[in-house]
Amino acid sequence: MKDSKALKKDFPIFATKSVKKDGKELIYLDSASTTQKPESVITAITDYYKTSNANIHRGIYTLSEKATIQYEDVRKKTATFINAGTPEEIIFTRNTTEAINLLAYTFGEKHIKQDDEIIVSELEHHSNLVPWQEVVKRKKAKLKVIPIKSDYTPDMDEYHKILSPKTKLVAITSMSNVFGTKTPLKEIIEAAHKKNALVLVDGAQSAAHQKTDVQALNCDFFTMSSHKMLGPTGVGILYGKKELLADLPPFMFGGDMIKSVSQYDSEYADPPVKFEAGTPNIGGIMGFGAALDYINKIGFKTIEENDKKLFEYAVKKLSEIEGINLLIPPADKAGPVISFTLKDIHPHDIAAVLDQDNICIRAGHHCAQPLMEKLGIPATARISFHIYNTPEDIDKTCDSLKKAIKIFE
Amino acid sequence: MDIYTEIILDYYKNPRNEGPLPDATTCAKEDNPLCGDKIRINLKIEKDKKTGKEKISKATFCGKGCAISQASASMLTEKLIGKTPKEIEKITDEDIKKMLNIPISPAREKCAILCLHAAKKALTERGSAKKSAPCPGCKKETASGRPKRI
Ligand SMILES: Cc1ncc(COP(=O)(O)O)c(C=O)c1O
Ligand SMILES: [Zn+2]
Numbered sequence: 001m002k003d004s005k006a007l008k009k010d011f012p013i014f015a016t017k018s019v020k021k022d023g024k025e026l027i028y029l030d031s032a033s034t035t036q037k038p039e040s041v042i043t044a045i046t047d048y049y050k051t052s053n054a055n056i057h058r059g060i061y062t063l064s065e066k067a068t069i070q071y072e073d074v075r076k077k078t079a080t081f082i083n084a085g086t087p088e089e090i091i092f093t094r095n096t097t098e099a100i101n102l103l104a105y106t107f108g109e110k111h112i113k114q115d116d117e118i119i120v121s122e123l124e125h126h127s128n129l130v131p132w133q134e135v136v137k138r139k140k141a142k143l144k145v146i147p148i149k150s151d152y153t154p155d156m157d158e159y160h161k162i163l164s165p166k167t168k169l170v171a172i173t174s175m176s177n178v179f180g181t182k183t184p185l186k187e188i189i190e191a192a193h194k195k196n197a198l199v200l201v202d203g204a205q206s207a208a209h210q211k212t213d214v215q216a217l218n219c220d221f222f223t224m225s226s227h228k229m230l231g232p233t234g235v236g237i238l239y240g241k242k243e244l245l246a247d248l249p250p251f252m253f254g255g256d257m258i259k260s261v262s263q264y265d266s267e268y269a270d271p272p273v274k275f276e277a278g279t280p281n282i283g284g285i286m287g288f289g290a291a292l293d294y295i296n297k298i299g300f301k302t303i304e305e306n307d308k309k310l311f312e313y314a315v316k317k318l319s320e321i322e323g324i325n326l327l328i329p330p331a332d333k334a335g336p337v338i339s340f341t342l343k344d345i346h347p348h349d350i351a352a353v354l355d356q357d358n359i360c361i362r363a364g365h366h367c368a369q370p371l372m373e374k375l376g377i378p379a380t381a382r383i384s385f386h387i388y389n390t391p392e393d394i395d396k397t398c399d400s401l402k403k404a405i406k407i408f409e
Numbered sequence: 410m411d412i413y414t415e416i417i418l419d420y421y422k423n424p425r426n427e428g429p430l431p432d433a434t435t436c437a438k439e440d441n442p443l444c445g446d447k448i449r450i451n452l453k454i455e456k457d458k459k460t461g462k463e464k465i466s467k468a469t470f471c472g473k474g475c476a477i478s479q480a481s482a483s484m485l486t487e488k489l490i491g492k493t494p495k496e497i498e499k500i501t502d503e504d505i506k507k508m509l510n511i512p513i514s515p516a517r518e519k520c521a522i523l524c525l526h527a528a529k530k531a532l533t534e535r536g537s538a539k540k541s542a543p544c545p546g547c548k549k550e551t552a553s554g555r556p557k558r559i
Contacts, residue, residue, distance in 0.1 A: 346444065346446075346474060346475035346476065347444070348444045348475040348477075348517070348520065349413075349475050349476045349477075352412060352413075352517070353413070356411070363444065364443060364444055365442075365443075365445070369442075372445070374557075375557055376557035377445075377557075378444060378445020378446075378473075378474070379444050379445050407413050407418065408413075408418070408421075408422075408476065
């Protein structure tokens with residue numbers, strides 16, 4: 001099996017001259033935000049535009065048929081990737097945020113009533129919080145929040161306490177984008193189902209790092225973003241159990257999502273087409289298909305081993321730096337994400353110093369402002385990695401962090 | 410080019426005019442939700458005995474945040490003292506960037522100009538109902554530091 005040093009060669013950005021800074025190679029440690037793309041993904045997109053560009057589901061001519069087949073192939077591939085029951089359970093959106101909004105507007109509109117409760121956790125990205133805040137406002141329902149414990153994992157005792165017959169939906173991340181915490185999905189889902197509540201798993205962070213099996217999990221909905229999975233921007237996925245999707249009203253109206261239209265009324269298509277109004281991001285979806293192929297080729301075993309190896313190495317190396325404070329869960333629950341603070345240096349200043357060494361890290365509230373408030377800090381610095389990151393990246397980052405200490409002491 | 414020049418670091422580490430201003434006549438706060446920078450500018454405006462014109466006789470800042478935001482606020486307070494409110498209104502975002510004399514990326518622009526916006530707000534809101542209470546004397550907070558124990 002190729003190691004990460006060899007795999008890095010699959011990602012053309014690292015060999016691009018203009019990306020170097022004063023001769024320094026790009027060190028990219030912001031994959032939780034968006035990943036880099038392998039050559040095969042970039043080629044798949046250009047190939048589509050060069051060899052099969054036509055609108056889908058419309059043309060009678062060969063070119064359109066070819067595009068339609070390729071597009072539907074990616075749907076099948078996606079279904080296999082997360083082990084959905086059928087491809088019809090896969091809806092293409094723009095990103096995770098749109099997928100969650102789709103649910104909030106359809107499921108929320110139809111099934112949330114006054115005094116119902118929706119449960120989220122303190123770990124949620126704004127994407128899996130704000131849409132539900134809006135639903136409960138519109139419906140005079142209630143939002144309940146699973147707090148986190150001092151080890152940055154969700155407080156499951158509290159979860160079981162707030163779960164009640166009033167709970168209609170539990171919307172939970174599979175992996176925190178701030179702490180990398182993997183959440184106990186099986187326990188969460190089983191308990192929710194016992195109370196007849198449905199569960200939406202926000203899989204944006206985990207989808208490209210661990211195998212997803214929506215049937216084994218038995219989650220009702222699952223979301224992910226292509227751009228965090230080595231694929232292009234502009235493509236997201238909403239998975240939903242077939243019978244649940246069939247029961248939901250459409251989200252957007254217009255072309256492609258209809259069975260038949262008369263002047264004053266229309267009949268809507270079946271899922272997934274019902275939820276895919278208008279011309280989708282066909283080129284992007286072709287790229288996403290190539291990203292899935294790439295992940296399948298490397299295999300989750302290799303990805304997880306590299307994540308684990310790098311996590312352990314990074315924790316060891318970073319811990320040697322004086323005045324650093326790592327915000328990480330216990331190792332068995334940790335993903336490829338490490339948030340930290342360094343002395344009293346503002347995370348923006350840390351990131352700016354690292355940028356001078358061409359090292360990309362994230363600094364900010366990571367779209368988790370309530371969480372930052374709870375921690376009593378405005379922001380953290382965060383490194384996150386994927387298959388192209390190596391121990392040398394961590395070494396260089398540590399050197400650069402020591403530079404930051406020198407500058408600001 | 411280096412953004413953490415000696416001058417910037419000096420103002421950050423040894424801020425001039427930092428702290429509450431008990432006899433302030435107006436003050437205002439601005440924050441940058443992106444990185445949590447917070448700046449309060451406190452101003453004492455007095456009539457000049459000779460000319461009879463209003464002038465800033467004292468200016469301080471309180472706040473927390475990144476080095477750029479804090480250094481910029483400290484430098485600005487020095488610039489404000491002795492100026493008339495009209496003169497302050499004419500200071501532009503560009504002037505602040507010139508004052509700092511470092512390359513400011515679009516992502517850090519807000520950090521740099523936060524203080525100017527707070528100063529202008531302090532002027533426009535003085536005497537109005539919206540006016541924030543005169544400097545409550547914010548305590549010095551750290552930029553980041555250790556997260557609280559949950
Ligand atoms: C956990 C989590 N959920 C949702 C999102 C939103 O993803 P997107 O911006 O692709 O909609 C992110 C992105 O950072 C995330 O980390
Ligand atoms: Zn700032």
